Amino acid sequence: MRFMMIVKATADSENGKPPSPELFEAMMKYNEELAKAGVLLAADGLHPSSNAIRISYPEPGGKPKVIDGPFTEAKELIAGYTLIEVKSREEAIEWAMRMPDPHGNGEGRIELRQVFEAPELTEDPSMLVSHAKLTEEMKRRGRS
């Protein structure tokens, strides 16, 4: 099962302020731990939204609207992500709990999200059931 640990942006990360050396080291150590446990798939940090663009479709079927960054709502933005491959949701939670506070100034927020995967890659029966339900639901919607 794959999970993405998403580190949310803060005013500092949006201003391009690098993490403190202590935090940087703690993050490196954490990534090394993930790698030595054989669960790390990818980890990346993102540039501030000042050089980002946002594409939206305000009109159904209409042309996309493109807005240049920076975007104001820092809390809703993403500063980085770590992708892990684990055996259970609980294992993912345990790893997420071990991630160092990503900002250290009271603003640190991590979101743990599961990645969709083909059902044959997982043997977890509850996952198979939820996947089957979702497929069913999508079929039902496709017909109506």
Add this chain to the structure above:
Amino acid sequence: MTESASRLAIEAVWRIESAKLIAGLTRMVRDVGLAEDLAQDALVIALEKWPVTGIPDKPGAWLMTAAKRRALDLLRRDKLRDRKYEEVGRSAELYTEDELNGEASGEIGDDLLRLIFMTCHPILSREGRVALTLRLLGGLTTDEIARAFIVPEPTIAQRIVRAKRTLREARAAFEETPAGPELKERLEAVLEVIYLMFNEGYAATSGENWTRPLLCQEALRLGRILAEVAPLEPEAHGLAALMEFQASRLKTRVGPAGEPILLADQNRSLWDRLLIRRGLAALERARSLGRPLGPYALQAAIAACHAEAPSSEETNWMRIAALYEALSRVMPSPIVELNRAVAIGMAFGPAFALELVEQLESEPALQDYHLLPSVKGDFLYKLGRIEEAGAAFEAAAAMARNEQERDLLLRRAAACRSAE
């Protein structure tokens, strides 16, 4: 937290900590069986306490302390009766808290590497090595291992008990990391166990299941761990790369009804780009060590050619043929020759390749190998010799041990018959 929820959370901690715990304890008590018992005892205590107290901040250190206390208890109680615990007491005092808590991460890597070398020790049977590695490094239960191999649980339990006993009797239960000329041989044994595990999951040799995900996942994880704890060994990265590439195609190699889909017919847009990227990075690490590529890295290099090709036709088959040539030099084998023939057929046409395959027909090692007539059938078909192709596919089907593969070959044979 409900009881089952906290149990799942504790199992997750166990999954993360057990290998490090057993590796560290084995360093202390010099007996892997005893180390596992102590770790299990610590788990039992955790299962009792954590649902009430919550999971501690440093669960690994907590388990290590509990296991060490348990060891000292046993030492006091059984001092005269069982001398093996004396060693525990003596060595337990030698280690500082930091070491016990695994703060020095280099040490954790060394402990894990020693443990892998031990569970893959050549004095053990192959089956024993696989079972013990899954149990101690993978943290799997005997039940999970049994289900993965589709054998009864007591069989696996017995393999593990026997393996631990063999290690103890040979006093190999916790030796130093092998070095020098021994290292190469021992590393080969480790790589072999992991790849065996992966292949067992990737293409079950018998039975109805074409892939067994748990074994593939575990092998891949162990391969990734090995590459981290033995970063200077090109073949560790080679094996990791090879498995990343093969795993990138897992989703596409079986159809909805469980039927196998050949490489040429797979939907390449569904290949896992992330795993391919990881495979390429691991292969690069193997190359950057500046030593000649071994069999795993060469096979990974071949897999990389496929991974980077937009279609079967646009694959660099000449490069693949050359890599098989290199592979046959470091790992001479009729199966490698057969694969080289396939690549040559794709690069230069079926006529010359068919000759190569026919030369291999007298190879004793390939007498029962279904892929030989299967490949021959393929070349014959391309040369328009449809009737002979059909016969070759039928012969291949009769040898195939996997039901799904047999069905595929029979379908190809039937297609030839109806085309005649």
